[in-house]
Amino acid sequence: MRVSSHQFHLNAISNIQYNTARFNEASVQLATNVRIAKPSDDPLGAVLLLNLDAELDSLSQYQSNIASIDFTLSQQEVKLTGIVNQIYSLQSLITTAADGSWGEEELKALGQEMSVIFPGIVDLLNGTDSEGKYYFSGSETNTKPFDLDAAGNYAYVGDDNVRNVAVTADSSVASNITGNELDPGANFLNAMKDYLVDINNPPATGVGNESRAMITELATFLGTITGGVTKIGGTIASLGSLADSNLDITAVTSNLRDDISSVDYPAAQIQMNEAMAAYESSMQVYASVSSLSLFSFI
Structure with a gap:
């Protein structure tokens, strides 16, 4: 299946934004010890709270x-x-x-x-x-x-x-x-x-x-x-x-x-590290592919 350069850019940016959001979410949780800042973070947990x-x-x-x-x-x-x-x-x-x-x-x-x-x-x-x-x-x-x-x-x-x-x-x-x-x-x-x-x-x-x-x-x-x-x-x-x-x-x-609302620090730390690794990987792939052109293959 062919992927157009435009579609590639959209997918790459989406991955970067997704992993940035995951990293920010985990870092905020670690800083505030608040796992559910808004209902969408955990709908069932928000109702219980x-x-x-x-x-x-x-x-x-x-x-x-x-x-x-x-x-x-x-x-x-x-x-x-x-x-x-x-x-x-x-x-x-x-x-x-x-x-x-x-x-x-x-x-x-x-x-x-x-x-x-x-x-x-x-x-x-x-x-x-x-x-x-x-x-x-x-x-x-x-x-x-x-x-x-x-x-x-x-x-x-x-x-x-x-x-x-x-x-x-x-x-x-x-x-x-x-x-x-x-x-x-x-x-x-x-x-x-x-x-x-x-x-x-x-x-x-x-x-x-x-x-x-x-x-x-x-x-x-x-x-x-x-x-x-x-x-x-x-x-x-x-x-x-x-x-x-x-x-x-x-x-x-x-x-x-407290059990419902408090952050699971090890899990949040893992999420933040995974998000950072995925973000860096996406950025490297995006930068490498974005630098390619037809002249690279002549």
């Missing part, structure tokens, strides 16, 4: 969610633990007041001390984060959960929505406890408010019956608060396990991504 990048982004978001939930639950736990301590103080004072031997002035003194403790409990139930968002008002984070109504009684004015946040691809955890779980219907707050009226204005017969009834209310309230502390503690413990699991998955995914 996109999927792995999306997975790593999701894992990063889950870790961020876990850290955020851990912090906000820890702050809520601090508030509830503070309430528990205040309950114990009230419990001691109310138990003392239940003794019928106490006189009016002594009962008023106990009442004054309780009147200092009680607003602290209300403040803790209405606790806020650094942005002024209320912890225990459900999704109504801009609304104070416990407030006095027009009749002067406490009412829960948040909602019962629990904010669930994704922490893995298949699971989410609650990031808050609602005030209605802690003091359903504001029963304790109203009972304590009324009891303070009694003990600060005690009848001659004392407040024994009222105190014993209040101790029962206090025990119920303590149960819901400690239940909240236990619930938060369990969630925080599970978050630590989930965070460790996400870190393990992230490490495996990152390693797989």
Whole structure:
């Protein structure tokens, strides 16, 4: 088969360009340690990298969610633990007041001390984060959960929505406890408010019956608060396990991504050397043949 000089030139230039491109590709890979710079370098590998990048982004978001939930639950736990301590103080004072031997002035003194403790409990139930968002008002984070109504009684004015946040691809955890779980219907707050009226204005017969009834209310309230502390503690413990699991998955995914995207240095070096050798060979053949003419054979 005859090959025209024009066709020879085209083939030679094509070979030179091809081997130049192979050499440049290998040298860039060796310099950057990036095997897939564009989808055409490895279409299947490029798709896998996109999927792995999306997975790593999701894992990063889950870790961020876990850290955020851990912090906000820890702050809520601090508030509830503070309430528990205040309950114990009230419990001691109310138990003392239940003794019928106490006189009016002594009962008023106990009442004054309780009147200092009680607003602290209300403040803790209405606790806020650094942005002024209320912890225990459900999704109504801009609304104070416990407030006095027009009749002067406490009412829960948040909602019962629990904010669930994704922490893995298949699971989410609650990031808050609602005030209605802690003091359903504001029963304790109203009972304590009324009891303070009694003990600060005690009848001659004392407040024994009222105190014993209040101790029962206090025990119920303590149960819901400690239940909240236990619930938060369990969630925080599970978050630590989930965070460790996400870190393990992230490490495996990152390693797989590196395996796909990183350059095989020996193979790239061989490709570069082969391309250089082929380039030089093509250039020599092209130069030799291009110098020939009919006069070379006369």
